[in-house]
Amino acid sequence: MKRSIAPLFWLPFGAGGMLAALIGPALVLITGLMAPTGIGLSPEYMSFARARAFAHHPLGKLILFGVIALFLWHGTERIYLTLRDMHAAGKLALMWLCYGAAGALTIVTLAALAVIG
Amino acid sequence: MPPDAATAIAAREIVIQVLRYRPGTDREPVRQAYRVPFTDDMSVLQGLQYIKDHLDGTLSFRWSCRMAICGSCGMMIGGTPRLACMTVIREYYPGPFTVEPLAHFPIERDLVVTVGGFIKKIEGIYPYLIPKTQRRLDEGEYLQTPLQLARYETFSDCINCMLCYAACPQFGENPDFIGPGVMALLQRYNGDSRDGAQEKRMELVHTDNGAWSCTAVGYCSEVCPKQVDPANAVNQNKTRSALDYFLRFLGRPGGSGSAASGEVNP
Amino acid sequence: MSSARPYLRPVESLWWAHPPYLAYTLREATGVAVAGYALVLLAGLISLAAGKGAYEAWLGFLKTPWSLALHVLFLIGMIAHVWTWFQIMPKTMPRLALGERILPQRQITAGGLAVAAASFVIIFLIAKGTQP
Numbered sequence: 289m290k291r292s293i294a295p296l297f298w299l300p301f302g303a304g305g306m307l308a309a310l311i312g313p314a315l316v317l318i319t320g321l322m323a324p325t326g327i328g329l330s331p332e333y334m335s336f337a338r339a340r341a342f343a344h345h346p347l348g349k350l351i352l353f354g355v356i357a358l359f360l361w362h363g364t365e366r367i368y369l370t371l372r373d374m375h376a377a378g379k380l381a382l383m384w385l386c387y388g389a390a391g392a393l394t395i396v397t398l399a400a401l402a403v404i405g
Numbered sequence: 406m407p408p409d410a411a412t413a414i415a416a417r418e419i420v421i422q423v424l425r426y427r428p429g430t431d432r433e434p435v436r437q438a439y440r441v442p443f444t445d446d447m448s449v450l451q452g453l454q455y456i457k458d459h460l461d462g463t464l465s466f467r468w469s470c471r472m473a474i475c476g477s478c479g480m481m482i483g484g485t486p487r488l489a490c491m492t493v494i495r496e497y498y499p500g501p502f503t504v505e506p507l508a509h510f511p512i513e514r515d516l517v518v519t520v521g522g523f524i525k526k527i528e529g530i531y532p533y534l535i536p537k538t539q540r541r542l543d544e545g546e547y548l549q550t551p552l553q554l555a556r557y558e559t560f561s562d563c564i565n566c567m568l569c570y571a572a573c574p575q576f577g578e579n580p581d582f583i584g585p586g587v588m589a590l591l592q593r594y595n596g597d598s599r600d601g602a603q604e605k606r607m608e609l610v611h612t613d614n615g616a617w618s619c620t621a622v623g624y625c626s627e628v629c630p631k632q633v634d635p636a637n638a639v640n641q642n643k644t645r646s647a648l649d650y651f652l653r654f655l656g657r658p659g660g661s662g663s664a665a666s667g668e669v670n671p
Numbered sequence: 672m673s674s675a676r677p678y679l680r681p682v683e684s685l686w687w688a689h690p691p692y693l694a695y696t697l698r699e700a701t702g703v704a705v706a707g708y709a710l711v712l713l714a715g716l717i718s719l720a721a722g723k724g725a726y727e728a729w730l731g732f733l734k735t736p737w738s739l740a741l742h743v744l745f746l747i748g749m750i751a752h753v754w755t756w757f758q759i760m761p762k763t764m765p766r767l768a769l770g771e772r773i774l775p776q777r778q779i780t781a782g783g784l785a786v787a788a789a790s791f792v793i794i795f796l797i798a799k800g801t802q803p
Binding site for chain 3: 519551578596622623626634641644
């Protein structure tokens with residue numbers, strides 16, 4: 289009996305969802321609201337030097353890759369299923385569009401981290 | 406007291422819009438309105454029986470126990486999948502309200518839907534205990550603790566009423582989806598500590614029409630009249646199936662690792 | 672049954688937009704906030720790789736009212752995600768037992784939300800503690 293390939297996308301969806309549930313709101317507040325406005329957090333929190341230092345560190349790389357990739361794959365699976373519910377396009381076309389975009393962006397993430405070194 | 410009692414007491418009335426369909430006569434389903442007198446204790450099933458007995462003998466509908474255990478009288482009442490025997494008319498007063506056959510199933514006639522596909526799916530999941538280890542008669546019964554029973558007990562409460570299939574939009578889109586009710590029955594056996602056929606049943610779960618047609622809408626568990634929680638049956642098997650997808654290569658020869666497949670004793 | 676002619680009613684194409692399914696569609700829509708936020712972070716990462724000028728342009732964007740409004744929307748989406756995630760999480764697990772007692776699903780949800788709240792606080796403490 290033919291296995292579905294859905295688990296390939298469901299596990300990253302689940303991991304990303306759990307990660308987003310645990311650290312998502314805090315990250316959005318910190319990087320998107322507090323550091324840019326300087327309210328509650330130093331406006332230098334995300335300065336170029338500090339960001340570079342973070343991205344150079346192996347743990348920093350892991351966190352950046354983990355957060356970006358898992359959040360992306362989580363959102364992609366939900367967007368894919370919702371577009372399918374809405375009959376936006378055929379199943380195969382939607383899979384290529386959604387998973388293809390997520391795959392490409394994952395590679396871009398790796399490339400950016402590699403360039404930073 | 407009966408609605409057609411002495412005129413001294415005026416019974417309340419409500420209009421029920423029933424979706425009729427007579428194959429050979431109707432090209433497509435058509436609404437027919439019936440004015441039904443009712444008392445506060447009358448169920449929608451009793452309302453239908455009043456229609457059939459006094460207003461229109463041609464109306465067809467399934468019913469049996471009238472106490473929410475046989476699963477026969479499932480239909481769309483006011484747009485929601487409900488058992489007619491378990492739904493009281495007074496909820497919809499002043500009305501009118503609609504009574505239609507169960508959604509997502511072909512209509513045979515009036516409120517009677519085709520259930521053959523559902524029955525076939527039940528037959529396909531090995532719906533019987535296949536013991537892990539056979540016991541001879543002289544060895545006594547298969548023993549089970551209350552906790553082992555509790556792990557699958559709600560899934561054994563299913564009365565096959567198919568309300569969950571009417572609720573499930575993914576079944577509406579894909580009639581080949583095994584569906585919530587049958588998955589609940591599947592998990593009733595896979596989760597039974599006495600059973601040893603988890604892998605046979607998991608083969609069905611791993612397919613696109615198995616657990617993976619489900620998108621966790623959860624409406625099935627909301628409409629279930631017996632609190633079976635079929636959404637739990639389907640979605641816990643997604644976890645199992647997903648882990649098995651990746652861990653199967655590490656397992657025993659011929660199957661998935663024991664931690665990944667089926668239910669294991671506590 | 673020579674006149675048997677079963678009639679299958681077509682599924683309404685906008686089923687996902689009405690109750691009782693609208694709540695599910697909105698839950699799934701929180702995925703847009705999660706992915707959207709990841710895209711903003713990715714833009715920042717790319718600009719960081721490109722160099723100081725590009726990165727400071729990204730920081731400048733974060734300060735604009737558009738970005739702040741966007742992140743408020745992201746925050747709302749994230750909070751909705753947290754709430755709905757722990758409602759659905761117990762459904763993906765077999766019946767758990769604490770000792771001899773089956774754990775009710777709402778307690779698993781409550782436990783998950785408590786962990787999320789604790790995690791929120793911990794991250795803030797880390798952020799405050801690692802300020803320049």
